[in-house]
Amino acid sequence: MSSVRSRSMLCSSISVRSLGVLAAIAVVAAALAFLVHDKFYLHVLIMMLLYAAASSAWNIVGGYAGQLSLGHAAFFGIGAYTSTLLFKDLGFSPWVGMLIGATLAAVVAGAIGYPSFRLRGPFFTLVTIAFAEVLRIVTLYAHDLTQGSMGISVPFRPALRNFVFRGLSNYAYVALAFLVITVLVSLWIENSRLGYYLAALREDEDAAHALGINTTRYKLVAVLVSAFFTAMAGTFYAQYIFFIEPFATFSLDFSVLLAMMAIIGGIGTVWGPVAGAFLVTPLQEVLRAKLGGELQGLDLVVYGAVLIVVVILLPQGIVPSIAAWGKRAFGQREPRPASLKGDP
Amino acid sequence: MILQADNLTKTFGGLAALKGVSFGIEEGEILGLIGPNGAGKTTLFNVISGFFRPDEGRVVFAGETVSHLKAHNLCLSGLVRTFQVVKPFGNLTALQNVMVGSFLRTADPDLARERALEVMDLVGLLECQDKAAKNLTTSDRKRLEVARALATRPRLLLLDEVMAGLNPTELVQMLEILKRIRDQGVTLLVIEHIMAVIMNISERILVLHHGEKIAEGAPKEVAGDKRVIDAYLGEEYLLA
Numbered sequence: 001m002s003s004v005r006s007r008s009m010l011c012s013s014i015s016v017r018s019l020g021v022l023a024a025i026a027v028v029a030a031a032l033a034f035l036v037h038d039k040f041y042l043h044v045l046i047m048m049l050l051y052a053a054a055s056s057a058w059n060i061v062g063g064y065a066g067q068l069s070l071g072h073a074a075f076f077g078i079g080a081y082t083s084t085l086l087f088k089d090l091g092f093s094p095w096v097g098m099l100i101g102a103t104l105a106a107v108v109a110g111a112i113g114y115p116s117f118r119l120r121g122p123f124f125t126l127v128t129i130a131f132a133e134v135l136r137i138v139t140l141y142a143h144d145l146t147q148g149s150m151g152i153s154v155p156f157r158p159a160l161r162n163f164v165f166r167g168l169s170n171y172a173y174v175a176l177a178f179l180v181i182t183v184l185v186s187l188w189i190e191n192s193r194l195g196y197y198l199a200a201l202r203e204d205e206d207a208a209h210a211l212g213i214n215t216t217r218y219k220l221v222a223v224l225v226s227a228f229f230t231a232m233a234g235t236f237y238a239q240y241i242f243f244i245e246p247f248a249t250f251s252l253d254f255s256v257l258l259a260m261m262a263i264i265g266g267i268g269t270v271w272g273p274v275a276g277a278f279l280v281t282p283l284q285e286v287l288r289a290k291l292g293g294e295l296q297g298l299d300l301v302v303y304g305a306v307l308i309v310v311v312i313l314l315p316q317g318i319v320p321s322i323a324a325w326g327k328r329a330f331g332q333r334e335p336r337p338a339s340l341k342g343d344p
Numbered sequence: 345m346i347l348q349a350d351n352l353t354k355t356f357g358g359l360a361a362l363k364g365v366s367f368g369i370e371e372g373e374i375l376g377l378i379g380p381n382g383a384g385k386t387t388l389f390n391v392i393s394g395f396f397r398p399d400e401g402r403v404v405f406a407g408e409t410v411s412h413l414k415a416h417n418l419c420l421s422g423l424v425r426t427f428q429v430v431k432p433f434g435n436l437t438a439l440q441n442v443m444v445g446s447f448l449r450t451a452d453p454d455l456a457r458e459r460a461l462e463v464m465d466l467v468g469l470l471e472c473q474d475k476a477a478k479n480l481t482t483s484d485r486k487r488l489e490v491a492r493a494l495a496t497r498p499r500l501l502l503l504d505e506v507m508a509g510l511n512p513t514e515l516v517q518m519l520e521i522l523k524r525i526r527d528q529g530v531t532l533l534v535i536e537h538i539m540a541v542i543m544n545i546s547e548r549i550l551v552l553h554h555g556e557k558i559a560e561g562a563p564k565e566v567a568g569d570k571r572v573i574d575a576y577l578g579e580e581y582l583l584a
Binding site: 191192193196197199208210211214215 | 427431444447492
């Protein structure tokens with residue numbers, strides 16, 4: 001027993017390797033933000049970091065808990081609209097507005113999660129889609145408050161308090177900070193009881209129930225946390241783009257994109273959403289810039305083709321496939337799989 | 345009495361799966377539950393463990409009426425069940441599976457891991473701890489099912505055919521495991537079809553047929569009961 005025990009101590013908390021990977025990503029991203037002056041490439045970097053953070057947030061409920069949401073645009077939009085309206089109309093700092101919006105999104109997530117999590121089957125997914133669509137329409141018609149389809153411009157008053165910066169690299173630093181936070185939250189979840197319980201109810205809800213897990217409650221916790229961080233990304237988006245309108249902020253495309261990045265990278269793993277976002281975002285942005293003008297839709301054709309190839313070659317996602325390959329190549333010297341996905 | 349079932353009745357549509365079943369389990373005993381396929385054994389498990397609510401009757405566990413409680417609450421108060429068709433968390437390792445069980449009593453991963461390893465040692469799963477549960481053999485999956493339930497530190501453990509599909513060597517090992525669990529002070533309610541096994545380990549046996557209790561008593565009495573022979577054992581068992 002004693003040898004077993006000493007080994008267990010080693011891999012108990014968040015692994016040093018994971019923190020090392022995170023530190024490496026942070027250093028490289030910060031260096032790029034500092035060194036790159038080309039506006040287009042800085043924009044690509046910022047979007048990569050933002051999408052990685054948002055997809056990590058999606059992954060908490062979609063990946064770890066296995067509850068497929070295709071309506072995270074709702075939480076994103078709540079975050080964007082709440083902070084923007086509070087800033088523009090009432091003069092709240094968007095940092096404060098961001099936390100209010102995130103809390104509001106969590107409350108809303110609980111309200112749609114509670115009834116649908118008691119049912120099994122595709123209900124949660126359907127409810128999330130429907131809810132995001134309803135929010136979009138409400139935002140469109142609540143013209144007095146939201147200016148409907150005209151959208152809202154965020155006033156350009158550069159100040160740290162206003163979450164408005166002159167240099168693009170500052171946005172990159174903030175987006176990086178968001179990503180670091182969501183990855184740390186994911187790492188914490190994965191190594192805590194919550195992570196084990198989410199994995200258990202994802203794998204077999206009856207068995208989880210029999211082992212004393214209140215499955216409805218844990219699914220709710222997952223969606224609350226997920227919605228909170230997704231809404232923060234929404235505020236960032238509004239502050240960075242300076243303009244929000246219902247079609248872009250509440251779009252189904254965006255919801256699907258978050259899910260797709262996590263799935264391509266490796267659903268239910270810490271690094272999956274990050275890898276997915278880092279692959280898909282530049283691909284999308286560069287293709288749009290290089291091919292978008294040539295022939296309408298050509299960029300989307302290439303984009304779709306690349307995604308199909310990735311999914312065929314790496315059906316489990318990039319990160320688990322690489323981990324499995326590393327294990328085969330380097331034998332059993334790899335430590336126990338860090339993620340709750342276990343062996344592929 | 346650690347568990348007392350009074351007049352349990354459960355119907356599905358027009359079919360009565362349980363008709364007024366009453367019985368009790370003494371603390372520390374192994375009670376066997378037998379009966380032909382479709383007799384209502386698994387339904388009885390589902391009702392006792394909080395997966396189904398009985399239409400009539402009640403279940404008293406450790407002095408409290410628990411028929412209205414859900415499975416996860418019952419588990420917390422010390423009543424846990426396994427599934428006839430094992431339900432491993434396939435993509436998790438065996439150790440992670442058992443840790444899910446031990447997390448019921450602690451939020452600390454180190455402590456949960458330690459307790460999980462103790463239980464895995466008891467059922468002989470230590471060597472497989474890092475294997476994904478879906479890659480385990482049938483026998484190891486059965487052990488995993490028991491280990492996971494045991495890790496929740498139950499007072500009463502309901503085992504639904506944990507011997508089915510095991511070869512003779514594995515059967516003997518599983519029997520030893522169950523006795524060791526009993527010796528740790530856990531009460532066992534065991535559904536089993538293999539008569540040699542159930543006769544060997546049970547202190548008492550309960551027989552269900554068409555949702556009704558047709559016999560209850562020491563293994564020898566039950567084996568000689570005319571109704572049990574007609575309904576379940578058949579003449580051959582007597583001759584053998």
